[in-house]
Amino acid sequence: MNQSLTDASSSDTGHVAASRSKAAEEVPADDRIDVALIQMVSATELDLNLVRAEALIKEAAALGAELVSLPEYFCLLGRRDTDKVSLREPWGEGPIQQFLADVATRYKIWLAAGTIPLQCRDPRRVRNSQLMIDPQGKVRARYDKIHLFGFQKGSERFDESDTIEPGSSPVLCDIGHWRFGMSICYDLRFPELYRRLAPADALLVPSAFTYTTGQAHWEILLRARAIENQCYVLAAAQGGEHPNGRRTWGQSMVVDPWGEVIAQATQGEAVVFASLQRERIKQVRGMLPALGHRVL
Template identity: 65%
Template sequence: MRVAAIQTVTGTALDANLARADALIAEAARGGAELVLLPEYFCLMGRHESDKVAVREQDGDGPIQRFLADAARRHGIWLVGGTLPLWCEDAERVRNSSLAFDPQGERVARYDKIHLFGFTRGEERYDESRTILAGREPVTFDAPCGRVAMSVCYDLRFPELYRQMASTDSENGLALILMPAAFTYTTGQAHWEILLRARAIENQCYVLAAAQGGKHENGRRTWGHSMLVDPWGEVLAMLPEGEGVVSGTLDPARIAEVRQNLPALRHRVL
């Protein structure tokens, strides 16, 4: 199965962001991608963290959700919409939700980001809990490549999330971990690639990471380096910075080979 990660430098205008995402989805589809992943906040990187509350949608309908469903259907692809802001019971916050659509444009999964980013170093400060209500449930869905695990950005630092979704039966383990993200330049430079490769190695599956990558209108700088990592931890493709598409092929024989040579999943005790 051929997959693609889209990297954006999302701005502050929703319509312009969707138009740019649409063009990049089309580029990925022309390249043969059967599953396409958008980055976290692909639809909006506001000037203020509260800007996403103003465009939040009710679960099941809204311009962003319709855009995703339509794009999946038009191109006949599995499309995972990075994240978008969905309604929650708190009037000042949103769910930061990743939605997966099948080639018919039907939604097959929704994952609400569980781990909320917090970071302070000098004048650089982030606290997602101020505007986001955390999810609680891990989510997987089945695609032609096998079982796919959904996760978002800061989740990458919590290996127990993926262990909960992985199986001790190497024949039925995860085939692919999805990682839409907006890693900061500071944290991405230090840890992004290391963490992605670690998650691939320990779960013996592919990891597809779609990132924000550049200097945004709101002044934020994101790390980029969208990539596809194989079950041995090898980086198969990567885009350091700027808009674009990273693609590659998931090979079930490669997963089987790694798990046969090093049956770590079967050796799990805890």
């Protein structure tokens, strides 16, 4: 089930290996869902990035992950910000979207597809979109990044609004009995978005934080969002030195509803596995019912 405050499918809208623990095509149990975050160091070549993404997804599926999350810009970190515009696809078709559907079907997983560049009204820009794809390869939700990153410190400068058209609609997606709120990277700095998504069981935050901003704020922000909303936070990240010269922070992590980091990567490619427990959400919300104490 997909829920949006408008319409989720509109234009606004250390490696490890193990045997699979259960059939991923089954609806996740009410009390638990196994998840994996993919950390990448994406390059400037689409084909290479898709090969690496599938290899890491395969590892995650071998662990028994029912939901796998890719990072922001998993398919491309170009030499120029405008490179992604040349790769943008019409909604519902194109090689990147077909790849994602094929991979979700092949490994029988739910796939939270980091971000991909989709067409928008402005031919010079894209929608930076996260898709939720089910084990049959069907897109169940789409979220277009709302808040666009802008930063300048010395020679380090970013302005996503040059190449990205913002979305405007918060999006929720249900996987069995689990409700996931969708967000992307810079959205993390805007807690009001996550209040609109409450009461989610988990928040998805695929990201490509810079080394500078990540070192200062990444873990603090993720733990704050988990504590405020008393839910899990799943943050798959880019992490390392990229061929385009960019350096990203990495540290992909899963944070529990009490704000504790329960699984984490460092730098470089990685698969981060964790089991989300319904009882943990109930425990935290029961002993500190802050969501019920809200006044404003």
